[in-house]
Structure formats: C-alpha cells, structure tokens
Amino acid sequence: MVPDESTRLAMLKRGEVDIAHALRGALAQEVRRTAGLKLAATVTAGSFFVSFTSEQWDPKSPWHDQRVRLAASVALDRQAISQAETLGFAKPAASIVPSVFEFAWPAPPIAYDPERARKLLAEAGYPGGFDAGDYTCDASFSDLAEAVVNYLKAVGIRTRMRPLERAAFFAQVRDRKPRNLLQAANGAYGNAATRIEREMTSGGFSYGSYPEIDDLFHQQARETDRKKREALLHQIQKIAYDRVMFAPIWEFAQLHGVGARVEEPGLGLIELHPFSSPYEDLRLRK
DSSP states (O other): OOOOHHHHHHHHHHTSOSEEOOOOHHHHHHHHHSTTOEEEEEEEEEEEEEEOGGGGGOTTSGGGSHHHHHHHHHTOOHHHHHHHHHTTOSEEOSSSSOTTSTTOOOOOOOOOOHHHHHHHHHHTTOTTOEEEEEEEEEGGGHHHHHHHHHHHHHTTEEEEEEEEOHHHHHHHHHTTOOOSEEEEEEOOOSOHHHHHHHHTSTTTTSSOOOHHHHHHHHHHHHOOOHHHHHHHHHHHHHHHHHTTOEEEEEEEEEEEEEOTTEEEOOOSSSTTOOSOOOGGGOEEOO
C-alpha cells in the first residue's frame, strides 16, 4: 500500500526516505519551512477539467445551456486554486490540451468573474442558481474537488462532492456512469490530436461530441500538410472553447520533497514525467 501524503512527509523528515512525491497544499508548505528539505516541482502532461458528462447533450438539463456551462467556468478562480494546492506551480488552464503539446491552440485565459457567472445563470433562467447534483472525483484529488465545489456554490451552483477510491473512480469513468459533473483528468502523452480524439470526438472516450468536430478530426487525420493539419486541429480546439465543452482547471504540476542527502533527484529529466526518472541518473551526495 502506498503511504498517504502525511506519512510520506513524516518519513522524509525522519530520513527514512530521500524523496517524497505528490505533496500538495499545507504539506508542500511544510517542506519549504523545514530545514534540510527542498521543495521541487515537475510540470506534467496532466490536464484536469470539469466534464459536464451526458448532461451537456440533454435538452432537459441545465448544462445543455452554454451560458450555464460558461457560468461554471468563469466561477472558478484557477490561480487561487493553484496557489492553494500547488503553491502556484500548476498552470491555470483554458483548454484540456496542455499548452506545451504540439498543435495546441493558444486558448485565451478564462478570467475569474463570479458576477458574470451569476448574470449568465440569471439569463439562462436560474437567478437563484440550481441544484447541480453530484460532483464525482478521484478521492486522491478531493482537495481540488472541494475548491471547485465551493467556487460553484458561491455563484449558486449547488453540487455535492462524491469522492471515489481510484479503482472505483476509473471503473465508473470507463463505463461512463458518473452523471451531472465529473472531475476528469488526462495525463497521456502525445499531441493535441491525441487529446481531441479521446475527449472531444464521438469515437473517443467522451460522453458526446458535435458533428463538425468529428468531421474536422477525420479531415486532419487524412491531411499530410503539417500547417493545414495544425489549422484543422486549432479549429477543433476553438470550437470546444467557444462552446464551453469543458471547464478546464489546470495543467498539473507535481510537488516533491527532497531530502538533504540527494544531489540529483531525477525530477524533470524526462520531459513531462511527474516522478524521479530514470532511476540510474539519481545520485546521493558523496
């Protein structure tokens, strides 16, 4: 069994381990305050976002209204969430495609604007907000989910956090069982087309898609001219952005505590890899 975050940090402070991976929030702050320990961060391929599940395509659901989805998106203070959970190392996201990926469209930042969120909800017919049901998440990221749920509640979108242990979470996501809101994540390597295929097309892992996205995706798959293919992939990402298919949260940064004995922790040696690697390159001080 993998020790929890608090146990990992305690083991690091006692010198029982030399590197403690995956620390967030107050525990990462404690690493900074502890003499002899160093806090390190690795940029990852992980993008986290709120999925509106099948509700987005259900005319009877509030989430079918683009204004409601946009209200949820602008209700999130992404920079504050990053600061609280990753000490500002995670990059606030405006797209589910990591900005460092090939063919990534430079999506305009999504400004935190709770007043606009309330106005959008009122325009959509929900001046007092509404009960949005469950917010399903991986229990290991309940801290992130709690922040999102609180920001949604502040503008009138009332939702109940439903944390699941990782195995159960992935099983339910695989079978597309979660409804209402889902805290989704994708850490796979690749390029923009990789993420688009899985998360935005009807042939992927998404709950739904739009015909023009499917058409453009098939076009880019046949396109041999790199610039033309990039333009098609950018067009898809812009459609997803304009229609608020998702509420992106962040491009995840993994935080680590590094002990005094370590000379080379192996963090970041492999681009976008969240942990120490390759192991043969790790070194202790002589």
